[in-house]
Amino acid sequence: MVWVLAGLGLVLLLALLYWQIIIAEGAYLGAQVVTLLYDWGAASYDRIKNVHPVDEAVYLAHPLLARLSDVRSPWILDVATGTGRLPLAVVQQLDFSGRVVGLDLSAKMLRQARLKLAPFRNRVTLIQQAAGNLPFRDDAFDAVTSLEALEFVPDPPRAVAEMVRVLKPGGLLLITNRIGWEARLLQGRYCGRGHMEEVLAALPVREVQTERWQVYYDLIWARKEERGKA
Numbered sequence: 001m002v003w004v005l006a007g008l009g010l011v012l013l014l015a016l017l018y019w020q021i022i023i024a025e026g027a028y029l030g031a032q033v034v035t036l037l038y039d040w041g042a043a044s045y046d047r048i049k050n051v052h053p054v055d056e057a058v059y060l061a062h063p064l065l066a067r068l069s070d071v072r073s074p075w076i077l078d079v080a081t082g083t084g085r086l087p088l089a090v091v092q093q094l095d096f097s098g099r100v101v102g103l104d105l106s107a108k109m110l111r112q113a114r115l116k117l118a119p120f121r122n123r124v125t126l127i128q129q130a131a132g133n134l135p136f137r138d139d140a141f142d143a144v145t146s147l148e149a150l151e152f153v154p155d156p157p158r159a160v161a162e163m164v165r166v167l168k169p170g171g172l173l174l175i176t177n178r179i180g181w182e183a184r185l186l187q188g189r190y191c192g193r194g195h196m197e198e199v200l201a202a203l204p205v206r207e208v209q210t211e212r213w214q215v216y217y218d219l220i221w222a223r224k225e226e227r228g229k230a
């Protein structure tokens with residue numbers, strides 16, 4: 001009987017750890033735990049993620065730059081940039097002549113980004129900083145992006161509000177929304193269809209468009225309201 005209870009306890013403990021560490025990636029345990037986990041996994045992140053450069057160009061960089069085609073040299077901020085996925089996809093496009101600022105809390109993820117983006121260092125700036133408190137003036141960027149990260153930040157609505165604050169009026173917002181069965185295990189993290197759109201409804205944005213992207217993420221596009229229209 002004791003062995004059965006001990007076995008059951010072990011299974012429950014492993015399930016709890018799987019949920020908190022693998023699925024939630026420390027999101028319920030605070031920003032320090034999330035950062036520690038990403039620091040630990042930074043060296044293998046790209047190998048595990050295994051994104052394809054053509055997919056990144058077709059499904060990310062091209063739609064983003066097409067929406068920015070009326071801006072000559074756009075300034076893009078990528079919040080929670082990780083190993084520099086979005087900056088790399090964008091600066092590799094021949095028609096992109098702007099700059100990208102990538103921001104993340106994990107020093108080791110940023111170190112990987114720095115290595116990958118070394119050939120483009122004159123057009124990419126990387127900063128170690130939390131998403132909830134962006135160190136930029138209002139209306140600074142032509143586009144603000146954040147991929148596969150909002151569910152891990154301490155206060156997702158605050159992080160999105162910060163992104164909108166630093167966007168120029170008419171500027172482009174691109175964020176992801178976690179979907180799929182794992183999203184159901186992330187209660188209170190604004191995952192699953194509709195929750196992030198509710199967050200955006202309280203902010204000065206228009207033209208909110210949700211688009212299927214990957215099995216576990218939708219893309220959400222929006223534009224910041226111009227002055228006087230909010």
Ligand SMILES: C[S@@+](CC[C@H](N)C(=O)[O-])C[C@H]1O[C@@H](n2cnc3c(N)ncnc32)[C@H](O)[C@@H]1O
Nearest residue numbers: 038080081082085104105106130131147149153
């Ligand atoms: C799943 S990775 C996504 C990275 C990148 N955007 C991509 O699509 O590959 C999540 C990233 O969010 C970062 N992150 C988590 N919480 C953060 C916070 N509060 N502020 C800034 N970055 C954060 C992590 O360090 C990690 O690099």
